[in-house]
Amino acid sequence: MVYLLESKSKYDLTSTIYSGQSFVWNPVISGEYGEDSIHEGIIGNERYRIRSALHGLEIILPLKLSKKTQAILGNYFRLDDDLDDIFQSVPRNDGYLSKLIIRYKGLHLLRQDPWECLVSFICSSNNNMKRIRRMIDNIRQFCGPKHSDINGIFSSFPSAKILMDFGEQNLREIGLGFRAKYVYETAVIMVEENVDLNEVRNFSYQDALSFLTRFPGVGDKVANCVMLFSLDQLRAFPVDVWIKRVLRQEYFFCDGINISDNMLRPNSQKLFGPNAGYVNQYLFHSR
DNA sequence: ATCGAACCTCCAAT
């Protein structure tokens, strides 16, 4: 018995889980990223194996899917997103973007756990995918609560309290480098102020941005990542070096005056509208 | 207000 979760729009699983928004997925057979490969990842306290289906996702593991688990997956993978609807709001006369939307049809944003997302993107600074994955993996292996399923033991992502108790020095020793201090201090604030990041979901864009950038190691880029990948702020628009290159090459080439780096985000948001973040993911994926 | 360098560590490219 295999469970099928239907998505509202076509779903491109591999593009979605390997497009730099999440660092927890891996192909079960190393190096297999093909259309019908199986991928493994941990969401919450459960380990999943999934593969793409005709119009949605096929859940290989766990064997039995409760309604609650189905809801968790639907939520995480944003299965209800209507991509046609979402892209209604972007400029129509944009040939470059239109092509990307067609080429990467089915690429979705994820809705991750905000705490895990925050730590992940603090770790992403001045860093590459491969090492970010290892850092996040180490955090889970060394600090995370242990669970088991039919394939053995695995660890879920630790709470802020656990990371705080683990301490800066230990975080350093498992490979976070200078980010250890940021993650530790962020965890301390989370615990001391008893922060519930899920509440930030209901904040305005500006309030969410100000709230998140108070955390050490969190600037405009990281905050926008967390807002977009975990807090339902679809107008969030993270500008990293790759996005910067696309923007300067395709959109904001000098027409008279040079547009400064820190105006790229606001200008892009104005240009791409309330779902600018979805556009961002397609622009990013094209690089 | 703006700018560049430093920050840890890994690893691919010399």
Next chain:
DNA sequence: AATTGGAGGTTCG
């Protein structure tokens, strides 16, 4: 084989 420079960013001077 050893060494260097850059990596999806933030902070500090």
